Every structure is written in structure tokens, then in C-alpha cells.
Amino acid sequence: MEDLYSVRMRSAKGGSHEHGGEHISGAERLVHRDVLSAVVMEMMERALQHEKGQPDFINLTVELAEAAIIRGLQALPADTLPAKNVEEGHQLAVDALTEIGVSTYAARQAVQLLKTGPSPKGGVMRGAIIMDAETGKRLEPDQHRGVRATKIDWAPETLMHWGDAVSQLGFNRPRVWEAIALAAKVVNHPCTVAELCWSDDPGYVTGYVASLKRGYLRIPHLKKPGDPLGGRVFFVRTTDFNLAAYIEYLEQTPAIINRLPDGMTKKEADLL
Numbered sequence: 001m002e003d004l005y006s007v008r009m010r011s012a013k014g015g016s017h018e019h020g021g022e023h024i025s026g027a028e029r030l031v032h033r034d035v036l037s038a039v040v041m042e043m044m045e046r047a048l049q050h051e052k053g054q055p056d057f058i059n060l061t062v063e064l065a066e067a068a069i070i071r072g073l074q075a076l077p078a079d080t081l082p083a084k085n086v087e088e089g090h091q092l093a094v095d096a097l098t099e100i101g102v103s104t105y106a107a108r109q110a111v112q113l114l115k116t117g118p119s120p121k122g123g124v125m126r127g128a129i130i131m132d133a134e135t136g137k138r139l140e141p142d143q144h145r146g147v148r149a150t151k152i153d154w155a156p157e158t159l160m161h162w163g164d165a166v167s168q169l170g171f172n173r174p175r176v177w178e179a180i181a182l183a184a185k186v187v188n189h190p191c192t193v194a195e196l197c198w199s200d201d202p203g204y205v206t207g208y209v210a211s212l213k214r215g216y217l218r219i220p221h222l223k224k225p226g227d228p229l230g231g232r233v234f235f236v237r238t239t240d241f242n243l244a245a246y247i248e249y250l251e252q253t254p255a256i257i258n259r260l261p262d263g264m265t266k267k268e269a270d271l272l
């Protein structure tokens, strides 16, 4: 492993996040020195061209991640659950979560929060909810901001092989591979039971349930087109759980996806 650079972007409208601005977009990369400038420019363009509107605040942070502290992780295997509409999508999400070990109450609670807007103001959060997988209690210290999983990316050659393998499935797209990387980091913490996510982008209605047990399960309809709400919930088991250490792992430990799922070859993935 070599030293890498963590590049993070967040943008908002109506002022900075700290001063009550509305969150527009965010992005994470962990890259080699030789592509750093190009990645910074690409991220700036991405911030400026978001479908949710023109931000008036953009924060770009670049930070060295020393090789010794970077964790190498395996990509999660991906599968799609067959939902035909939002009601089915929500039911499939609850079923998958309960099968993985989340209580039915907590799973339903999470769906309801993302549906109605997880921030106490009713809108979206910039980060994720941390939820007790048993009781459904919210544990994140700031319910407006949530907790962000950062310092995550794919090793370029691993991503290239993954892209070849899933090319027939129609999900070789940045949105999917970025979400798989984030989910892999989140579910690799021993206290995480599962993650539930759907986007706040009005045009993107597919979401997922992720876990070490079942991998990354895409669900095609978790909201209606045009709906600006969404979010993430990290379900945790709270025996031997240290909230500060959990947040420290999510925000500070650099993680790079440098292995494909077990047995993934181009031919096998095409048959999924």
C-alpha cells in the first residue's frame, strides 16, 4: 500500500452547512498523488453542476492518508431485489433488514424516517443516522448533520476489473460503485448490522440494503421520481459499542477497496 490523498467535497445553497445552508452534494475520493489535481478539478465541476441547483458554498478538503493506516477491504457482492413499486420496495427493504438481524420495529422506523425526511426540520441530512438495530433509537450526536463515512475509494485496478465484470448488468456507474465502497467500509465495522440507503437526488429512485451477511442488495424503487428526500441509516448492535470510536472509524480510518467479491469473474457476474 502507498500513501494516498483523501479528497472530500461538500456543497450547499443559502450559506455554508454550518450556517444553515441547504446541503446540495458531497463526494469522497482517496487517490494517488499523480492524479490529485485532476480529481480536485473533477470534483469542483461536479459540485457546480448538480441537478439540485447551483451551490453558493463549496468546501474541498485534501488530506494525506499514510499507507500504514489505510485498510484494504473486499468489495461487497451486488444483487438486485425485484421491486415493482415503492410499496414493494419498502417491504423488501424491511424484509431484508429483519433477515439480516435488525428488529422489525427498527427497520420500519428507518424507512419512515427516510420517507418523511430524517432531519428534525423534516428535510435531508448531510450524513447518516446511527440507529440501534434492536430498539430503533437514534444514536448520532447531531440529528441535523448525521455522521459521514469518509476517506473511502476503490483501488483503480480493482474498480476496472469490477466494471468489466458487471458491465452487462447496467450498474457500472459512479453512483453504484461509490455506494458499494461506502457500504463496504460501513459494514466492515464489527458493530454494524446493516445499512439502508436511498438518494436524495429527485431523479434517482434506486436504493439499497447492505450487510456483510447478504452483500449489497439494490432495490429499484425506494421512492417516487421527483421526491427530494432520502438518507442513510447505519444499524448497530449496542453490546460492547463505543459511539465515539464508531464515529472515529467512519470519519477517520482510510479504507480502499482492493479486492473483488469472492469468486467474481467476468463470466460469473454476467450470469447474475
Ligand code: AMP
Pocket: 026, 028, 124, 125, 126, 127, 128, 146, 147, 148, 149, 150, 182, 197, 198, 199, 200, 201, 230, 231, 232
Ligand atoms: P446520496 O446517495 O449522495 O444522494 O446520499 C443520500 C443520503 O445519504 C444523503 O442525504 C445523506 O443523508 C447521506 N450521505 C451521503 N453521503 C454520506 C456519507 N459519506 N456518509 C454518510 N451519509 C451520507
